[in-house]
Amino acid sequence: MNLAFVESPVQLLNVLEWTHAMGEEAPAVTTVVVLPPVDPMSRGQLRRMADLARDEGITVRWQEARGEQGTPLRTLRALVALVRKADHVVIGDPFSRYVQLLLSVVRAARLTVVDDGTATMEFVAQLARGERLVRWHRKGSKGPRELLLAPVTASARRRFTPSAGHRVEVFTAMPVQAPDGVEITANIFSWTRARFGPPRLTKGADIVGTSLVETGVVEAEPYQEAVAALARTHGATRYFAHRREATAKLHALEAATGLEIVRPDLPLELIARRGPIGRTVLSFPSTVVHTLPLALAGTGVTVAVCDIDPRWLRDTASPRAQGFLSGVTETARDAHRLAFAPLAPPAAP
Incomplete structure (x- = not known):
């Protein structure tokens, strides 16, 4: 058995x-x-x-x-x-x-x-x-x-x-x-590609959420600012929430960025393959920067990963956090790498 x-x-x-x-x-x-x-x-x-x-x-x-x-x-x-x-x-x-x-x-x-x-x-x-x-x-x-x-x-x-x-x-x-x-x-996600899609592509970009705030790695405020910056820079319209993201955090993100918050009912690899999905998918260091390029192979979708600025980390984060997250980004073979998300300039005094 x-x-x-x-x-x-x-x-x-x-x-x-x-x-x-x-x-x-x-x-x-x-x-x-x-x-x-x-x-x-x-x-x-x-x-x-x-x-x-x-x-x-x-x-x-x-x-x-x-x-x-x-x-x-x-x-x-x-x-x-x-x-x-x-x-x-x-x-x-x-x-x-x-x-x-x-x-x-x-x-x-x-x-x-x-x-x-x-x-x-x-x-x-x-x-x-x-x-x-x-x-x-x-x-x-x-x-x-x-x-x-x-x-x-x-x-x-x-x-x-x-x-x-x-x-x-x-x-x-x-x-x-x-x-x-x-x-x-x-x-290589052969079952996913055989079972779903290919997806219809939208003109805009989509952002993939992460639970780094919930796991105590990243501070909530810089994370929200980084999401807002990615949305402004790349014209993103939707935010695919991680299943462990807190509801209060998502409400704050929606209010601050105007993004449509999507709570997927299946893993993102299946949601993306089923479509519709943006021509560009933006993510922070996570599993999807490795799996989405495989699941979406041949569809024309670009997956881009944004580094985590060390200044976003919580004081209580594991000492291994920055090195591990950088390794996730650096080894993403088929994802385009972005610099730290440009945060909004501070308000004038």
Whole structure:
């Protein structure tokens, strides 16, 4: 049995991409376990993606894993037997505590990590350097919870290390260097291009939002000013919100910039491919500067990425933040690079 675990719409999209790319090599019956987050936008997108997965003949199991006290433990108990039966385990988030706990009972000889965007870049880099697994925007707290879970993380990391009789694959669109023994398979969004589009192009530009404010990396005020500057400079009319962006922040952006705020009901790669989409798509450093050029190949759309000015970073941002974001921009092979967004001049005294 081929068993996948996903916690976001993009992860589920890339399970579909992996299944399509494997063709006859992928087992005919694939079961995807969805461990949904609590925020409504992510849950809505996941439900839409689950419908698409079912249309492709995949069995989807919706497993609530968060919320009431005791739910995480009940979820883990409910999934243990299923995990032990799997011949091949596919996961979307190697940093997930749920996934790391479940890996402790995995007996499968094959393990595949499907694309989770920029997080995949950090995962592969940490794996190659022999470091513990920690998300790039976190400072790596060593509080009681982290100390308690340290053995779980260490055990999971060993499961991601290939050995005799144990294959590890990373399926990704991101530019990564394979650690010793790890197989890298390119995600070129062939399923997305076959399933949707080509899109109708509009005359203007579109801006792709980011959750860098919500994750505590960038200050809200300079971010809003940068969005406004991009809209003025490039004639943008729409802002595609990230699913984790706060409603209050989006209302402020709409009032300050006049942009139409769009809350996508599917991952942006599918929304853009389905269209309509601007001839130019503007983004800050994020996954889409790598994935949209692939999903929109041959359509005439230009993807441009705007650097993050170090002055926009919060004092509490991880010391790795600037270097990581710069790396995302510098390695975007098919995206046009923009300088820092020109902010509005200060008001005259």
